[in-house]
Amino acid sequence: MKRFTAWRRRPWAGYAVVLAALAAIGVIYAGFSPRTDRAEAANATQAAADLKNGQQLFEKNCASCHGLNAEGTKDAKGHPIAPSLLGVGAAAVDFQVATGRMPAMNPGAQVPRKRPIAAFDTTIRTDYEDEAKRKAAEAQKAQAEKNLADLREYIAQLGGGPSVPAASAVDPTKGDVALGGKLFRTNCAQCHNFTGQGGALTGGKYAPPLATKDVTPTQIYEAMLTGPQAMPVFNDTTLTPQDKQAIISYLVQTREEPNPGGNGLGRIGPVSEGLAGWLVGLGLLVLAAAWITAKKPKKLKKS
Amino acid sequence: MSEATAPKAVEGPLNFLDERLGSTGFFNRNLKKVFPDHWSFMLGEIALYSFIILLLTGTFLTLWFKPSMLEVVYDGSYTKLNGVKMSEAYASTLHISFDVRGGLLMRQIHHWAAILFMSSILAHMLRVFFTGAYRKPRELNYLIGIGMFVLGMLEGLFGYSLPDDLLSGTGLRITQGVAEAIPIVGTYVYMFLFGGEFPGQDIVPRLFTLHVLLIPALILGLVTAHMMIMWHQKHTAMPVKHQTEEQVYGYPFYPVFMAKTGAYFLFTFGVLALLATFAQINPIWLFGPYDPGAISAGSQPDWYMGVLEGALRIMPNWEITAWGHTLSLNVLIPALVPLGIIFTGAAVWPFVEAWVTGDKRAHHVNQRPRNAPVRTAVGIAAVTFYGLLWLAGANDVLADKFHVSLYATTWFFRVTFFVGPVIAYIITKRVCLGLQRKDAEIVAHGMESGTVLMSPDGEFSERHDPLRDERRAVLLSKENSRPEPPATDANGIPAPNSKGPLGHLRSRLNRAWTFDDIPVEEHEHDHGHEVESGREPEQLNH
Numbered sequence: 001m002k003r004f005t006a007w008r009r010r011p012w013a014g015y016a017v018v019l020a021a022l023a024a025i026g027v028i029y030a031g032f033s034p035r036t037d038r039a040e041a042a043n044a045t046q047a048a049a050d051l052k053n054g055q056q057l058f059e060k061n062c063a064s065c066h067g068l069n070a071e072g073t074k075d076a077k078g079h080p081i082a083p084s085l086l087g088v089g090a091a092a093v094d095f096q097v098a099t100g101r102m103p104a105m106n107p108g109a110q111v112p113r114k115r116p117i118a119a120f121d122t123t124i125r126t127d128y129e130d131e132a133k134r135k136a137a138e139a140q141k142a143q144a145e146k147n148l149a150d151l152r153e154y155i156a157q158l159g160g161g162p163s164v165p166a167a168s169a170v171d172p173t174k175g176d177v178a179l180g181g182k183l184f185r186t187n188c189a190q191c192h193n194f195t196g197q198g199g200a201l202t203g204g205k206y207a208p209p210l211a212t213k214d215v216t217p218t219q220i221y222e223a224m225l226t227g228p229q230a231m232p233v234f235n236d237t238t239l240t241p242q243d244k245q246a247i248i249s250y251l252v253q254t255r256e257e258p259n260p261g262g263n264g265l266g267r268i269g270p271v272s273e274g275l276a277g278w279l280v281g282l283g284l285l286v287l288a289a290a291w292i293t294a295k296k297p298k299k300l301k302k303s
Numbered sequence: 304m305s306e307a308t309a310p311k312a313v314e315g316p317l318n319f320l321d322e323r324l325g326s327t328g329f330f331n332r333n334l335k336k337v338f339p340d341h342w343s344f345m346l347g348e349i350a351l352y353s354f355i356i357l358l359l360t361g362t363f364l365t366l367w368f369k370p371s372m373l374e375v376v377y378d379g380s381y382t383k384l385n386g387v388k389m390s391e392a393y394a395s396t397l398h399i400s401f402d403v404r405g406g407l408l409m410r411q412i413h414h415w416a417a418i419l420f421m422s423s424i425l426a427h428m429l430r431v432f433f434t435g436a437y438r439k440p441r442e443l444n445y446l447i448g449i450g451m452f453v454l455g456m457l458e459g460l461f462g463y464s465l466p467d468d469l470l471s472g473t474g475l476r477i478t479q480g481v482a483e484a485i486p487i488v489g490t491y492v493y494m495f496l497f498g499g500e501f502p503g504q505d506i507v508p509r510l511f512t513l514h515v516l517l518i519p520a521l522i523l524g525l526v527t528a529h530m531m532i533m534w535h536q537k538h539t540a541m542p543v544k545h546q547t548e549e550q551v552y553g554y555p556f557y558p559v560f561m562a563k564t565g566a567y568f569l570f571t572f573g574v575l576a577l578l579a580t581f582a583q584i585n586p587i588w589l590f591g592p593y594d595p596g597a598i599s600a601g602s603q604p605d606w607y608m609g610v611l612e613g614a615l616r617i618m619p620n621w622e623i624t625a626w627g628h629t630l631s632l633n634v635l636i637p638a639l640v641p642l643g644i645i646f647t648g649a650a651v652w653p654f655v656e657a658w659v660t661g662d663k664r665a666h667h668v669n670q671r672p673r674n675a676p677v678r679t680a681v682g683i684a685a686v687t688f689y690g691l692l693w694l695a696g697a698n699d700v701l702a703d704k705f706h707v708s709l710y711a712t713t714w715f716f717r718v719t720f721f722v723g724p725v726i727a728y729i730i731t732k733r734v735c736l737g738l739q740r741k742d743a744e745i746v747a748h749g750m751e752s753g754t755v756l757m758s759p760d761g762e763f764s765e766r767h768d769p770l771r772d773e774r775r776a777v778l779l780s781k782e783n784s785r786p787e788p789p790a791t792d793a794n795g796i797p798a799p800n801s802k803g804p805l806g807h808l809r810s811r812l813n814r815a816w817t818f819d820d821i822p823v824e825e826h827e828h829d830h831g832h833e834v835e836s837g838r839e840p841e842q843l844n845h
């Protein structure tokens with residue numbers, strides 16, 4: 001051990017290590033490269049198949065509104081029915097489809113969040129006891145994930161645009177929560193409320209609640225990046241990727257935090273508190289008053 | 304029983320006091336003071352006990368709360384705010400919540416007690432109004448009550464602003480806007496209040512002094528006066544059997560009422576402790592420190608300020624600009640008019656009523672709401688008015704929870720603000736008269752027994768049972784309206800009170816008060832099937 005340590009301290013030791021590492025990389029590369037060639041060829045055919053799948057999914061589910069070339073459609077009077085998807089990017093597609101908003105169903109003030117259609121539903125449960133059932137569910141989930149990826153890719157290659165954030169960029173345990181809280185209050189709370197309970201907007205629109213588990217970190221990131229419907233876009237200059245991660249950390253950690261001091265009453269502030277004060281507080285005391293005054297003291301009754 | 308002396312446990316200390324202060328007469332007299340029994344008479348007590356609890360918990364909070372706007376960087380148990388700049392006031396409230404043993408519980412009891420204090424005062428005032436308990440000689444106590452409610456609103460608003468969180472800061476911002484909107488002197492008033500540009504360094508220390516010293520002292524003074532006047536004048540009573548204008552019918556203060564009210568204090572405390580343990584209130588750590596650049600959806604004040612908030616929300620954006628000054632009607636009108644109508648209206652009501660009805664007698668027995676239809680209808684109209692503004696203050700929450708458009712709620716409240724009270728008045732009056740009619744029916748013909756009889760010639764009829772004595776006393780408590788004396792007497796001399804335009808107005812109002820009254824009275828022939836009821840247990844008269 002001592003000899004080795006002494007040896008390590010020699011001036012040429014560093015170069016030797018670098019050389020050895022380079023040699024190793026060379027050998028490994030040589031060993032793999034023929035196969036990589038083949039893999040690339042296989043990838044190309046696979047990619048073409050994926051793109052085809054994406055296109056088919058688009059034509060089946062989306063083209064009726066967004067047009068066969070995703071160029072958007074207008075009604076007879078020239079009012080847009082659905083916007084062009086050229087340049088919206090994979091992030092917008094992922095957000096809209098994974099939150100179930102697209103394909104849209106009934107026209108209304110705002111396209112609501114709902115369960116994604118079966119072809120894209122990656123939230124199905126797979127924890128069945130029964131082996132066969134579990135396998136089938138897992139296969140279906142994998143297929144939905146693939147469908148979503150293919151559709152994203154198809155629309156992204158039509159016109160570019162922001163892509164889906166990497167998992168590390170949305171990890172809610174990595175952001176600066178205090179900064180996130182501050183940013184959330186200045187940028188988002190006016191629509192989504194302090195704790196992300198949501199709120200009403202004008203014209204029958206609303207900012208949806210963010211405090212439920214099904215709004216995933218990725219979706220939060222994508223919402224900021226693409227600004228769905230009435231929500232503004234927060235691009236990387238207004239909120240840097242670190243800022244976005246901080247906001248995600250704040251939202252996720254706050255919604256997972258237990259309420260110190262009892263039930264949160266929906267965490268919507270004084271309205272539910274006032275209601276509880278009147279109904280529970282005053283209600284209980286009126287019952288107590290009725291009970292107390294209804295009790296006739298026995299002694300006096302007799303006398 | 305009224306001759307009974309207090310038992311030994313009380314007698315001993317009384318003797319001790321008597322030998323030194325000569326006051327046993329006072330105690331003996333007051334221990335036997337009679338209190339009537341009705342659940343609605345306990346509403347005021349909830350307010351009294353919540354106030355005591357507010358004093359106690361508030362004092363606890365002052366031990367740690369730092370009324371200072373100095374900027375500090377938080378470093379404490381609530382790690383989600385570590386490293387955030389905030390005022391000392393906010394940081395110390397976080398400290399109370401997370402680092403002081405029992406601190407969060409105390410804060411929550413304090414806040415729930417504030418909510419309960421105000422809601423029980425309002426409920427108590429409604430009881431007093433709808434039963435006519437404010438009539439002579441109790442007008443002064445009624446005015447004191449309104450004064451306490453107004454002081455309570457201010458006290459609550461100031462307390463709410465102390466922690467300097469985002470929600471309370473939003474409230475202060477509105478307060479500042481209202482102060483600034485006062486014509487001509489607005490800017491000076493606001494600068495004087497805040498000691499500089501909003502929010503400034505001074506406002507929290509100033510509010511603190513008002514909140515822990517001045518206003519509690521004023522309320523305490525008024526509470527004392529309220530209780531002493533009540534004690535002196537005696538409680539009003541509901542119209543029940545044995546109750547007359549001359550005598551209160553009920554239980555003696557000692558031991559019965561004291562036991563009841565003592566238990567009731569414990570109930571109040573228990574309910575507050577329960578709420579504070581199981582329901583979170585004002586979680587300031589979730590709201591974050593005040594930041595003038597931030598605002599949240601669903602920012603509401605505590606419920607007792609909701610009326611103002613509602614008025615602000617539904618007011619159209621009117622402004623008048625003249626001579627370089629802007630008159631912000633969009634702030635002034637909602638800030639002054641609705642509460643002005645409610646409080647001024649409530650304060651002058653007893654005097655207006657006495658003037659209209661010409662009733663200058665002292666009253667100790669309450670009226671059933673149905674027996675004063677105009678008063679009841681006006682009261683319900685006022686409740687509707689208040690309630691609509693109150694709901695309007697929560698219009699964004701309503702829009703969100705019930706999935707209606709925010710814009711639609713605003714217009715709904717704008718229209719019902721005017722129409723709602725009128726409809727409420729008309730419906731309530733109809734209902735009261737209907738109930739009077741039913742009472743008259745019952746007194747005249749007895750209760751429907753539900754037994755159908757067939758007479759020998761095949762006719763069906765329902766048997767009517769005679770009324771129980773207690774019920775009869777209640778129904779017959781109605782004072783049927785007497786016709787006004789004619790405007791001129793036999794010699795053509797106009798009656799006093801009916802001269803001039805005011806006199807005419809009075810006669811008109813008087814007619815409106817009485818014209819559709821339905822007399823509830825027993826007819827001679829009905830005495831026939833009166834049933835002799837067993838003697839009531841003798842109870843204490845005083």
Ligand code: HEM
Pocket residue numbers: 354357358360361362364365368396399410413414417420455458459461462463464465466514515519522584585
């Ligand atoms: C009618 C009486 C009172 C009402 C309606 C009232 C109401 C309130 C309210 C709503 C708050 C905000 C509490 C929160 O942070 O959630 C508050 C805070 C406070 N009150 Fe009172 N209060 C009353 C009497 C008092 C008295 C008598 C004292 C002291 C002797 C007091 C001391 C305090 C202090 C120190 C705070 C700030 C600490 C904190 O926010 O946690 N209060 N009050």
